[in-house]
Amino acid sequence: MSRYETVLRSRTREVVIGGSGPFCVIGERINPTGRKLFAEELRSGDLSRVGADAVTQVAAGADMLDVNAGIPLVDEPQLLQAMLRAAQDAVEAPICIDSSVVEALEAGLSVYEGKALVNSVTAEDDRLELILPLVARHGAAVVGLANDETGIPATAHERLRHVRKIVAAAADFGIGPEDVVIDPLAMTVGADTEAVTVTLETISLIASELGVNMCLGASNVSFGLPQRHALNAAFLPMAMAAGLTSAIMSTAEVCVQAVRAADLLLGHDPWGASWIAAHRARVAAEQTAAQQAPAAAP
Amino acid sequence: MTDEEILQLLYEQTLVGNAPAVTGGVNDGLEQGIPPERMLYDALIPSLEEVGARFERGDYFVPEMLIAARAMQGALDILRPLLAETGNTGVGTFLMGTVKGDVHDIGKNLCNIMLEGAGFTVIDLGVNVAPERFIEQIEAHEPDVVGFSAFLTTTMPMFKANINALEKAGLRDRVIVMVGGAPVTQEYADAVGADGYSADASSAVKKAKELIELRRSRVPA
Numbered sequence A: 001m002s003r004y005e006t007v008l009r010s011r012t013r014e015v016v017i018g019g020s021g022p023f024c025v026i027g028e029r030i031n032p033t034g035r036k037l038f039a040e041e042l043r044s045g046d047l048s049r050v051g052a053d054a055v056t057q058v059a060a061g062a063d064m065l066d067v068n069a070g071i072p073l074v075d076e077p078q079l080l081q082a083m084l085r086a087a088q089d090a091v092e093a094p095i096c097i098d099s100s101v102v103e104a105l106e107a108g109l110s111v112y113e114g115k116a117l118v119n120s121v122t123a124e125d126d127r128l129e130l131i132l133p134l135v136a137r138h139g140a141a142v143v144g145l146a147n148d149e150t151g152i153p154a155t156a157h158e159r160l161r162h163v164r165k166i167v168a169a170a171a172d173f174g175i176g177p178e179d180v181v182i183d184p185l186a187m188t189v190g191a192d193t194e195a196v197t198v199t200l201e202t203i204s205l206i207a208s209e210l211g212v213n214m215c216l217g218a219s220n221v222s223f224g225l226p227q228r229h230a231l232n233a234a235f236l237p238m239a240m241a242a243g244l245t246s247a248i249m250s251t252a253e254v255c256v257q258a259v260r261a262a263d264l265l266l267g268h269d270p271w272g273a274s275w276i277a278a279h280r281a282r283v284a285a286e287q288t289a290a291q292q293a294p295a296a297a298p
Numbered sequence B: 001m002t003d004e005e006i007l008q009l010l011y012e013q014t015l016v017g018n019a020p021a022v023t024g025g026v027n028d029g030l031e032q033g034i035p036p037e038r039m040l041y042d043a044l045i046p047s048l049e050e051v052g053a054r055f056e057r058g059d060y061f062v063p064e065m066l067i068a069a070r071a072m073q074g075a076l077d078i079l080r081p082l083l084a085e086t087g088n089t090g091v092g093t094f095l096m097g098t099v100k101g102d103v104h105d106i107g108k109n110l111c112n113i114m115l116e117g118a119g120f121t122v123i124d125l126g127v128n129v130a131p132e133r134f135i136e137q138i139e140a141h142e143p144d145v146v147g148f149s150a151f152l153t154t155t156m157p158m159f160k161a162n163i164n165a166l167e168k169a170g171l172r173d174r175v176i177v178m179v180g181g182a183p184v185t186q187e188y189a190d191a192v193g194a195d196g197y198s199a200d201a202s203s204a205v206k207k208a209k210e211l212i213e214l215r216r217s218r219v220p221a
């Protein structure tokens, strides 16, 4: 359980990360990285897939959506704005504006209606000084990555040092700890056997020392490996038990179900109300489908 | 074991990333007089090429590629001084590094191994290499080619930054610039003003040789 509640808003809806509430699932799909066709469509000005992916992910259980416009050699600020408009028109879920380009974050924030999660700032001095004022000015919340210009620290304690620096810098700009969401950094276990162990240790340490909310790119743990969803679905409950409160992740059914099951098991879904309601909704959907296709196999 | 059997063992054990078996095989091979370049060209390089091909087809996964590259690296550590003795060098000098902000080194290391195998002298600056460091090392080693590796869309702009730094230091005409890494394309390489790009390690070797020849034919010795 985290000590803080990070409140994010769209035009019409509010989502809370942390507190005693359920885990926040942030859909990862609206990102051209590694999606050739999507990247080409975006490049040619075809934004249709943004809205479609937004709707699919929310239907699959996403509470929020990540939107990233990182394509080499494109006008990222302009593209990100267009993508944010399309996503906001398609769904009510609040958005995590994802870019490493400051101008793109600025452009994105200027068209976002609500309170966004800005992804991300690192512990590098120049990044903190550029991005935090922007976040403060727009009344947004920010994701802080536990690394700096020297790279990603190998140990939990070194990462914690970066986290303390980010939280302190945010406070200097008037951004309270409730609006700082830390990324403890997940990396693939395929390249380093200890990678996930270090991530879990970092989550526990940050949870006990600072109690801020945390968010990471969960699918990173399975890069380069087969059967990725199964690995992601095993990782998420472990990370939640350690104190993770949100993730940018796949909305594949196994992953979302693993998260919702862990919510119940960890006491974030009192009396299993959400778990049972989801079950009823599924049964009802199956029955409707069966009635609509009476001639189908028994 | 016969020579053939040892070469077979080297091929198979590199393929499965069994470093101790590969090191052992190389030592046995040397003891019974198999020429170092024979082990390299007839067993180790073909094996690593097969690893690359399997990865591309989706039959091999990242951990398998990593341990195969490590096994090959172990063999090269033994063979390198011997290859230098037999004069299997002199193709050119290649200075390689992963750009600032980026720690991906598997692809770069594979290139290094193949370049060394092909007779290049390779100087590896490692990962997260700042433009100033590239400049300093280019001045110190005067390589024929400098290679920049980047795996993140956020670090690819460092290619341009590095090239700008080269221009500022007055070194741009003295060295061939090659770029590579998973998200890099020929189009991007052209846009930042690199001399060469390649999508994998074996074509990187070909491209580097080609560019060096082109340059040597242009610049009177």
Ligand code: B12
Binding pocket: A033, A034, A151, A152, A185, A186, A187, A188, A191, A217, A220, A223, A224, B052, B062, B065, B101, B102, B103, B104, B105, B106, B107, B108, B110, B111, B146, B147, B148, B149, B150, B151, B152, B153, B154, B178, B179, B180, B181, B182, B183, B196, B197, B198, B199, B200, B201, B202, B204
């Ligand atoms: C392994 C890996 C890691 C490992 C790296 C371990 C290591 N020691 O290298 C770790 C866990 C550290 C890692 C970290 C991160 N990663 Co990573 N990682 C990968 C992964 C799974 C494989 C990359 C790889 O090594 N491939 C194998 C080699 C052989 O690839 P290759 O491209 O075929 O290599 C050839 C060519 O590129 C070429 N080549 C390479 N260099 C050069 C140079 C020259 C001069 C030339 C001519 C040719 C050349 O020759 C090579 C050999 O044939 C990729 C996913 C993917 N499918 O690529 C993500 C990936 C690259 N990572 C990604 C991300 C986002 C990250 C992180 C930011 C994640 C995070 N949240 O922390 C961090 C960033 C760390 C940093 N600052 O650099 C993204 C990049 C997205 C983008 N386009 O920007 C990818 C694409 C995953 C994804 N789909 O999102 N990662």
